[in-house]
Amino acid sequence: xxxxxxxxxxxxxxxxxxxxxxxxxxxxxxxxxxxxxxxxxxxxxxxxxxxxxxxxxxxxxxxxxxxxxxxxxxxxxxxxxxxxxxxxxxxxxxxxxxxxxxxxxxxxxxxxxxxxxxxxxxxxxxxxxxxxxxxxxxxxxxx
Amino acid sequence: xxxxxxxxxxxxxxxxxxxxxxxxxxxxxxxxxxxxxxxxxxxxxxxxxxxxxxxxxxxxxxxxxxxxxxxxxxxxxxxxxxxxxxxxxxxxxxxxxxxxxxxxxxxxxxxxxxxxxxxxxxxxxxxxxxxxxxxxxxxxxxxxxxxxxxxxxxxxxxxxxxxxxxxxxxxxxxxxxxxxxxxxxxxxxxxxxxxxxxxxxxxxxxxxxxxxxxxxxxxxxxxxxxxxxxxxxxxxxxxxxxxxxxxxxxxxxxxxxxxxxxxxxxxxxxxxxxxxxxxxxxxxxxxxxxxxxxxxxxxxxxxxxxxxxxxxxxxxxxxxxxxxxxxxxxxxxxxxxxxxxxxxxxxxxxxxxxxxxxxxxxxxxxxxxxxxxxxxxxxxxxxxxxxxxxxxxxxxxxxxxxxxxxxxxxxxxxxxxxxxxxxxxxxxxxxxxxxxxxxxxxxxxxxxxxxxxxxxxxxxxxxxxxxxxxxxxxxxxxxxxxxxxxxxxxxxxxxxxxxxxxxxxxxxxxxxxxxxxxxxxxxxxxxxxxxxxxxxxxxxxxxxxxxxxxxxxxxxxxxxxxxxxxxxxxxxxxxxxxxxxxxxxxxxxxxxxxxxxxxxxxxxxxxxxxxxxxxxxxxxxxxxxxxxxxxxxxxxxxxxxxxxxxxxxxxxxxxxxxxxxxxxxxxxxxxxxxxxxxxxxxxxxxxxxxxxxxxxxxxxxxxxxxxxxxxxxxxxxxxxxxxxxxxxxxxxxxxxxxxxxxxxxxxxxxxxxxxxxxxxxxxxxxxx
Numbered sequence: 025x026x027x028x029x030x031x032x033x034x035x036x037x038x039x040x041x042x043x044x045x046x047x048x049x050x051x052x053x054x055x056x057x058x059x060x061x062x063x064x065x066x067x068x069x070x071x072x073x074x075x076x077x078x079x080x081x082x083x084x085x086x087x088x089x090x091x092x093x094x095x096x097x098x099x100x101x102x103x104x105x106x107x108x109x110x111x112x113x114x115x116x117x118x119x120x121x122x123x124x125x126x127x128x129x130x131x132x133x134x135x136x137x138x139x140x141x142x143x144x145x146x147x148x149x150x151x152x153x154x155x156x157x158x159x160x161x162x163x164x165x166x167x
Numbered sequence: 168x169x170x171x172x173x174x175x176x177x178x179x180x181x182x183x184x185x186x187x188x189x190x191x192x193x194x195x196x197x198x199x200x201x202x203x204x205x206x207x208x209x210x211x212x213x214x215x216x217x218x219x220x221x222x223x224x225x226x227x228x229x230x231x232x233x234x235x236x237x238x239x240x241x242x243x244x245x246x247x248x249x250x251x252x253x254x255x256x257x258x259x260x261x262x263x264x265x266x267x268x269x270x271x272x273x274x275x276x277x278x279x280x281x282x283x284x285x286x287x288x289x290x291x292x293x294x295x296x297x298x299x300x301x302x303x304x305x306x307x308x309x310x311x312x313x314x315x316x317x318x319x320x321x322x323x324x325x326x327x328x329x330x331x332x333x334x335x336x337x338x339x340x341x342x343x344x345x346x347x348x349x350x351x352x353x354x355x356x357x358x359x360x361x362x363x364x365x366x367x368x369x370x371x372x373x374x375x376x377x378x379x380x381x382x383x384x385x386x387x388x389x390x391x392x393x394x395x396x397x398x399x400x401x402x403x404x405x406x407x408x409x410x411x412x413x414x415x416x417x418x419x420x421x422x423x424x425x426x427x428x429x430x431x432x433x434x435x436x437x438x439x440x441x442x443x444x445x446x447x448x449x450x451x452x453x454x455x456x457x458x459x460x461x462x463x464x465x466x467x468x469x470x471x472x473x474x475x476x477x478x479x480x481x482x483x484x485x486x487x488x489x490x491x492x493x494x495x496x497x498x499x500x501x502x503x504x505x506x507x508x509x510x511x512x513x514x515x516x517x518x519x520x521x522x523x524x525x526x527x528x529x530x531x532x533x534x535x536x537x538x539x540x541x542x543x544x545x546x547x548x549x550x551x552x553x554x555x556x557x558x559x560x561x562x563x564x565x566x567x568x569x570x571x572x573x574x575x576x577x578x579x580x581x582x583x584x585x586x587x588x589x590x591x592x593x594x595x596x597x598x599x600x601x602x603x604x605x606x607x608x609x610x611x612x613x614x615x616x617x618x619x620x621x622x623x624x625x626x627x628x629x630x631x632x633x634x635x636x637x638x639x640x641x642x643x644x645x646x647x648x649x650x651x652x653x654x655x656x657x658x659x660x661x662x663x664x665x666x667x668x669x670x671x672x673x674x675x676x677x678x679x680x681x682x683x684x685x686x687x688x689x690x691x692x693x694x695x696x697x698x699x700x701x702x703x704x705x706x707x708x709x710x711x712x713x714x715x716x717x718x719x720x721x722x723x724x725x726x727x728x729x730x731x732x733x734x735x736x737x738x739x740x741x742x743x744x745x746x747x748x749x750x751x752x753x754x755x756x757x758x759x760x761x762x763x764x765x766x767x768x769x770x771x772x773x774x775x776x777x778x779x780x781x782x783x784x785x786x787x788x789x790x791x792x793x794x795x796x797x798x799x800x801x802x803x804x805x806x807x808x809x810x811x812x813x814x815x816x817x818x819x820x821x822x823x824x825x826x827x828x829x830x831x832x833x834x835x836x837x838x839x840x841x842x843x844x845x846x847x848x849x850x851x852x853x854x855x856x857x858x859x860x861x862x863x864x865x866x867x868x869x870x871x872x873x874x875x876x877x878x879x880x881x882x883x884x885x886x887x888x889x890x891x892x893x894x895x896x897x898x899x900x901x902x903x904x905x906x907x908x909x910x911x912x913x914x915x916x917x918x919x920x921x922x923x924x925x926x927x928x929x930x931x932x933x934x935x
Contacts (some may be wrong), residue, residue, distance in 0.1 A: 027450075027574050031621065031668075031705035031782050063841025066851065073699070073711035076662055076740050082755040082774065084714040086663060087699035092860055093470065095708070096851075099841045104834025106706040106783040111699060113459065113469060113860060115853030117867045118844075122570050124452030125479075132450060136576060144622045145578030148520035149635045153626075156253070156272055156636035160300065 025138045027129060028124065030099070031059060032107045037130050057120045059098060067095040069111075082124075099143035108133055191369070193312045193546055197286045198504045201440050202530045203435055204286075219659060226422060226430040230259060230268055233414030236408040238270035241339055242621030244407075246399040249319075249342030249647065252610035253637030259431065260336040264289050266526040267335075267431040272636040274340075274378050275507075275524050276512040276557075281312020281338045283504055284370040285324055294776040298372060302328040305374025305405055307387075309346065310367040311505050312546050316633075317553050318364055319344050319353035323404035324444040325374070326487050327412055329419045335431060337411050339404040344607035348551060350762040351596020351606025356464035356692050357761040358498040358551040366390040392606045394597065416754050436617060438527035443481040445519065446531070448575050453477045454567035458559050458702070462694035463497040464552055464759035466896050468875070469628040469698065469856075470499075470541060471864025472525035472559050476567045478776060481499070485510065486535040488885060489869030493544040495890040500544035501553035503536055509560035510534070512633050516561065517586070519579050520635070537872070539888035541863075548890070554691050558588040561632040565618065565779075566702055583620030584625070584671065584704035587776035589693040589758065590631045591615070591713065593651070593679055596762065597687035600650045609677075610640030610777060617672035618778035619665065619707055624791070625672030625778045627659055650684035653677070654723065655737035660774040662740075662802050666809050667780025669705030673800065674775030678737050680723055680766050689771050691715055693758035700776065714755045716743055721751040722768025739772045784809055785830045789821040856880075863891060 026034045026043070034043050035054045042051040042058040051061025068090050075085035088111075096118060098108040110118060171179065198413075206214065237257040241250055249255065256273030260266050264285035269275060273390045288306055292298040292793050306324045322340040326333050334758030348355040348365030358364050366387065373383045379401055387401075388394035419427055458472040470491035477484045493500045501509075515522060522528055536543040542556050565585040573582065615632055617625035631637050642653045655678035665671030683685040692699065699709035716739055727735050734747055746753055758773065765771060776851050789812045795801045796819055806812050811833050813825035856862035860873040865885065872883050874891040878899075883889055 030570060030573055032759055057838065057844075060844045062844055063838060064847040064851075065837065065842050066847075069699075072238075072708055074662075074805070074808075077755060078744050081746075081753070082743070082756040084696060084712075084757070086711050086714065088699055088712045091857075092467075092697040093699070094458075097837070097841075098706075098844075099834075099837040101838060101841070103841075104786070104837040106837070109708050111459070111702065111709055112457070113698070113862070114857055115851065116457075116856075117852045118848065119455050119457055121455050121567070122452070122738055123449050124455070128451035139574075139576050142573065142582075142621070143576070143578050145580045145582065146521075147581040147583070147620060147623075149516055149580070149583070150617065150626055150629065152520065153630045153635040156885065159272075165597045 025133060028139055028142055032105055035124070035129065036127070037133060040126055044100045044105065046105045047100060047103035049100055051100075054124070054126050058122060059118060061063070061101065062098040063096045063101050065099070067097050069093050069095050080133060132140055174322045186197045191291050194290065196286060197283055197290065198314065198502065201504070201507045201526065203265050203439065203527060204261070204330050206432065206901050207263060209428055210261070213425045213429040214432060216558060218433050221420065222426060223430045223433055225267070225899050226418060226426055227434060229431070230415070230536070231271060231624060233411055234259065234268060234270040235272070236414065237339065237411040238273055240407040240410060241403055244395045244403045245341055247341050247343045248607050248610050248640065249344060250400065250403070251644070252613055252640040253634065254342035256340050256649070257407060257719070258338045259415070260285055260338070261431050261435070262333050262335055262822055264336060265435055265436055269524045273479045274634040274637070275515050276508040276633055281314060281322050281340060284322065285336050285338070287313055288324065288370050292370070300326050300333070302326070303374070303376040304372055305408065306570050307367050307373040307401070308370040308397070310369055311504055311553060312551060313369050314504055316505055316508065316557065317354065317366060318551060321368070321400070321404070323401070323408050324370070325412060327415055328809040329416065329424060332424070334419065334424060334427060337408050337415070339401055339407045341404060343396065343400055344421070345391050345396065345605065350690055351392055351688070352594035352608050353606065353760070354554065354594055354608070355551045356690055357496060358549040359496040361547060361549050364549060364551045373401070377409060379405060392604045394604070409824055434523065435525060435527040438523050438525055439530050441522065442528050442531050445579070446483045447481040449478045449571045449573055451479050451490070452571070455571040456563060456566040456702070458563060459698045460499070460555055460559065460694050461696065461698040462757055462759045463494060463499055463893060464555070464692055464694070465497060465761065466893065467697060467757065467861065469860050469862045471555065472542070472563065472881055473865065473869065474563045474567060476571060478571060481531070482533070482534045483531070484535060485692070487540070487542055488535055488537050489872070490537065491541040491864035492872050492874050492883070492888045493539050493541055493548050493865035493890045494670070495548065495892045497893055498549035498551040499553070499555040500548040500550045501556045502546070502550065503543040505553055505557060505901050506542040506560050509536060509557035509633070513561035513564050516632070517583060518564050521579055533885040537885045537888055539890055554590050554692065555694060558590065558632050562586055562588045562701070566704060569704055582621035582704070584665065584667070584707055584779035584781045584824060585702040586618050586632050586778045587615040587710055588676055589695050589700055589776055590774055591674065591693050591758070591775045593677065593773070594690040594692065595649065595651060595688065595772065598685050599648065600683040605649065609645060610638065611677050612635040614639035614675060614775040616674045616710070616775065616777040618701065618704065618727060619667050619669035619671045619781035620869065621669070621781060624669045624679070627672045628657070628675050628775055650681045650687055652680050652682050654680055654770065656736065659800060660777070661800060662805060663711050663713070663774060663777055664707055664801060665701060665703055665710045665777045665780035666784050667703055668782025668784065669707075669780065670787070670795070671701065671710065671778035671780050673777045676739050676772065676774050678739065678770060678772045680768055682724060682767055684767070688762050689760070690762040691758055691760045691773060693773070695776070696757040702778045703779035704781050706783045708784070709779050710777040713758055713774050713776055715754065715758050715760055715771070717768040717772070718742065718748060719752045719754070720769070721748050722766070723748070723770055724768045726768070739774070742772070746814055785811060785833060789814070789823070789826055791820040793821060844891075
């Protein structure tokens with residue numbers, strides 16, 4: 025049985041492996057950091073958040089400062105899907121961001137039915153914001 | 168002679184100390200406890216007998232309606248911009264002071280903070296003969312050290328008596344703004360000590376017999392820059408709370424004491440039970456997130472916020488240890504009680520918005536911090552811009568909770584990346600065109616972009632990070648009251664987007680100037696100019712960094728009179744790149760700015776920001792990319808370089824085969840350039856933070872905290888944090904310039920006696 029953990033990761037409870045949800049590639053033991061099975065690239069943030077102001081005129085251009093901020097891009101080694109984009113100061117140890125108790129997970133899913141596609145929950149925060157705007161409009165404000 | 172027993176002796180000493188306490192400061196016993204108080208005897212008796220669930224539900228509805236009515240009164244009558252656009256709340260508390268319910272549209276954190284001062288009043292004033300708590304009394308408070316988001320917010324708290332018994336407490340809170348601090352507007356970025364923060368009201372009685380005490384009101388008016396607003400909003404809050412009291416009394420008359428007490432307590436306990444049930448549904452384990460704040464609002468300073476969420480069964484722990492230390496003389500600290508109120512807000516805004524809005528959601532969660540860290544600062548620390556760590560607390564759940572929540576078969580709410588989390592608005596102060604002194608902030612703070620969702624793009628400028636119901640306001644109303652003129656407003660900030668399979672909701676540009684005032688200035692309190700603030704989720708990118716732009720040394724009104732077409736369009740990027748106004752000084756600056764004079768017609772420009780993106784950019788539907796182009800949200804360069812879409816730029820028709828081929832090639836390129844994680848880490852990870860970054864917080868071991876204090880890097884144990892002292896940036900600049908002058912003044916080196924080739928050749932120097 026597979027348990028969906030993120031948009032791109034699942035845990036195969038039978039093999040106890042992290043797997044890619046796009047291509048099925050096994051990244052490594054679910055008891056270890058999944059990042060160990062991925063490829064990493066140190067991206068200059070200016071390539072993603074491009075300077076909008078002329079760098080010849082200004083030092084600050086809406087781009088992050090590449091001496092303060094780097095983007096670590098994590099790719100599936102098999103299909104190249106980008107699993108994570110981690111923003112860190114240069115040299116900072118990457119975060120072990122998901123560390124699950126696999127035995128407890130197995131016990132938890134013993135009686136659960138496998139979920140193949142995640143359900144989509146209601147966007148309640150947005151609903152509340154829109155409701156508030158509607159009320160505001162009722163009070164005579166135009167927007 | 169009577170000899171006291173040991174116990175009697177201790178009791179006597181404790182009574183003596185309690186009776187002779189020299190200063191009733193914030194009480195750690197109150198401020199460090201966010202859990203529900205134990206049941207009172209009455210609550211235990213009522214709940215022990217069992218409550219009628221249908222009646223409880225009905226009474227809850229009546230209380231909600233009453234809170235909502237009082238909220239609307241404040242919203243409609245309040246004078247502060249915060250009141251007009253939704254930065255307010257009304258709440259009801261048990262007689263122990265636990266927050267039971269808030270108005271459905273209210274700001275959660277305000278009420279979540281209010282139970283601290285109410286508990287203070289219960290503990291210290293009820294039995295104090297010089298104060299006392301009686302029917303018709305009202306208490307005011309603003310100092311966050313006694314509970315509160317920050318000192319701009321003022322509360323009116325009233326006990327509700329029925330048949331001589333204190334049944335519950337009621338409150339109303341508004342973000343008032345002005346509070347007499349060292350800079351106008353109530354949130355001084357320049358505050359270097361708590362004594363720069365303006366008036367600091369511990370909870371005290373300001374209403375007797377339902378009347379404001381005019382002597383105290385006058386004292387408060389005399390302490391702030393906007394005495395009219397101070398009076399008006401005190402009246403508004405008092406009368407809203409009095410109306411709320413009438414409605415609750417009506418409930419008591421109809422259903423009786425036990426029904427109301429039982430409803431309030433069971434509401435809290437039910438929420439706590441539901442929280443434990445939801446926690447138990449999550450997988451056991453730990454998920455983590457790091458947030459980085461890059462400014463103290465006076466200088467660049469990289470502050471780490473580390474959060475680990477651990478679940479085991481129905482227990483949850485939030486561990487913030489290893490985060491940045493407090494600043495001794497910068498105001499971006501917060502106390503832990505305020506920080507928890509922001510956590511409560513974030514949980515209810517971003518994770519489980521369907522839960523009742525009460526502090527009970529946080530009650531079963533253990534929260535760990537390092538004492539004297541930036542989110543658990545000691546009381547003497549300045550904290551007037553506590554918004555900085557508190558806004559981080561609002562969104563800190565987003566990434567790690569989605570990593571815990573994603574596997575759960577039932578979803579209570581959508582999976583959403585982080586919302587933009589900066590107070591990107593102009594704080595202002597000065598003389599209005601009507602000759603009044605004022606200070607406050609613009610309601611653009613409420614226009615933060617939503618994070619992208621797992622099923623759709625984020626909504627633009629949806630709400631503030633601290634409340635989904637507040638509105639970004641109407642500038643026409645602001646222009647009637649203040650000399651601020653909007654040259655550009657609510658124009659979405661093109662290309663400033665958190666990219667992803669689904670893109671984030673965007674923020675908008677704010678271009679402001681002033682007219683018709685003798686004295687006016689602005690302040691901004693944001694970070695994220697070097698290191699982006701809103702994080703993406705599952706491969707989505709963060710928002711970009713944002714800066715503050717200025718066009719100084721000109722008067723735009725005079726320029727427009729000379730040439731009405733001098734500026735084609737008030738668009739920040741165009742204005743800054745084309746520099747159409749001759750003789751102006753254009754500058755791009757960090758988003759944190761202490762109060763600065765804006766002369767008539769000078770231009771200040773900032774953006775509300777984008778949230779974080781969701782998922783891999785290569786999975787974005789090309790049709791959505793074309794839609795963004797058609798709506799002018801994005802440039803062609805980004806459509807091609809970020810999303811890798813091949814299309815006809817004129818017709819926006821996508822070449823699907825070519826796009827697939829390009830994206831496949833891009834994936835192959837990723838595989839080619841990516842390094843295996845362990846090998847990458849060997850080269851990437853450094854032992855300590857880079858020397859060129861003034862870094863605050865742990866690095867690879869949460870028990871060692873780094874800081875730059877008195878201009879030098881220090882490392883200290885996490886359980887003995889000293890706090891960082893920052894040098895004055897102007898002193899540093901002066902020292903830098905003096906060194907330069909000294910270098911320039913140095914006498915030139917004496918010429919060597921050896922002849923130059925020209926001299927040797929007998930060439931004479933030309934006279935000038």
